Amino acid sequence: MIKRKQKELFPVKVVSNSEIALGFFSLETERKFDFVPGQVVAVALNNHEEPRLYSIASGNGKEYLRLLFDVNPEGLLTPRMARLSKGDELFMSEPFGRFLGSSDPAWWIATGTGIAPFISMAESGMAINKKLIHGAKTPGEFLFADMFIRKMGDNYLRFATRESGPGIYRGRLTHWLKEATNLPKEIKYFLCGNANMVVEVRDILVRKGVEIDHVIAEIYF
Incomplete structure (x- = not known):
């Protein structure tokens, strides 16, 4: 929200x-x-x-x-x-906003109900050439996970902070990003979720050499 x-x-x-x-x-x-x-x-x-x-x-x-x-x-x-x-x-209201999906390569990063716009994008045929990094507290909170697994396969990564499960990493997605090497610099990164995650991920990406105008954010609170 x-x-x-x-x-x-x-x-x-x-x-x-x-x-x-x-x-x-x-x-x-x-x-x-x-x-x-x-x-x-x-x-x-x-x-x-x-x-x-x-x-x-x-x-x-x-x-x-x-x-x-x-x-x-x-x-x-x-x-x-x-x-x-x-x-x-x-x-x-009528729909509006600038957090817009496209067919261009991109990474999607979400927590909680911040997954919503990426559901819309994936169901609209935009999941090709995308990677989705999805964080939640428990495995049961990965909303629409079956759809993302079907459409994105290994390009759908899940991180749970309180529990783990099959195909799910234990820990915060921010920790994984901090350890990641050779992040693509030429693509856009779309961030949607709580403000703390968005700010932290943005800072991680910028420190790793991603241009700030390649980071597009929608904050939920």
């Missing part, structure tokens, strides 16, 4: 809403707008509340629009979003 300035909102109907991991939800709505993978939408439950921004987490060929969110028990929006069901209404 990202918080930025308010946009005009339009009513949309919920198509489905399901808890796909403990505390993590996949909410699908009717799709009223075209979008570029990587863009965000502003969301609220009515026109009187300040909206919150969420990356679109579905391919641009889907008939629906998917949002990912984790429930903050103290939050004003996500506990109510978790209770939405088919036919309910919420309000959504």
Whole structure:
């Protein structure tokens, strides 16, 4: 979830809403707008509340629009979003933003629900010539891992800080990046997740010789 300035909102109907991991939800709505993978939408439950921004987490060929969110028990929006069901209404802006996917070679780096824009990119056919570095606390929090494994194979790397499992590294993705040698310098690096991860990874990349304008970031908080 990202918080930025308010946009005009339009009513949309919920198509489905399901808890796909403990505390993590996949909410699908009717799709009223075209979008570029990587863009965000502003969301609220009515026109009187300040909206919150969420990356679109579905391919641009889907008939629906998917949002990912984790429930903050103290939050004003996500506990109510978790209770939405088919036919309910919420309000959504037109898609916007500059964190845009393309067919060019790139590395994607994400933590938590920051994986959302990369789901959209992968489902839109942009996973070819990409590497995805994905961090989470436990193996159960690697959202849409089966899809990434199928589309990216060995170019999908997972790092869990609290537990390990088959095909999963134990530890922080930042530690792996610090030890990595010969990082490609000519490609773009897309970072999406919590602010601490984004800042740390950006600094690691720059210290290793990646130009700062090759690092594109979207911060979740």
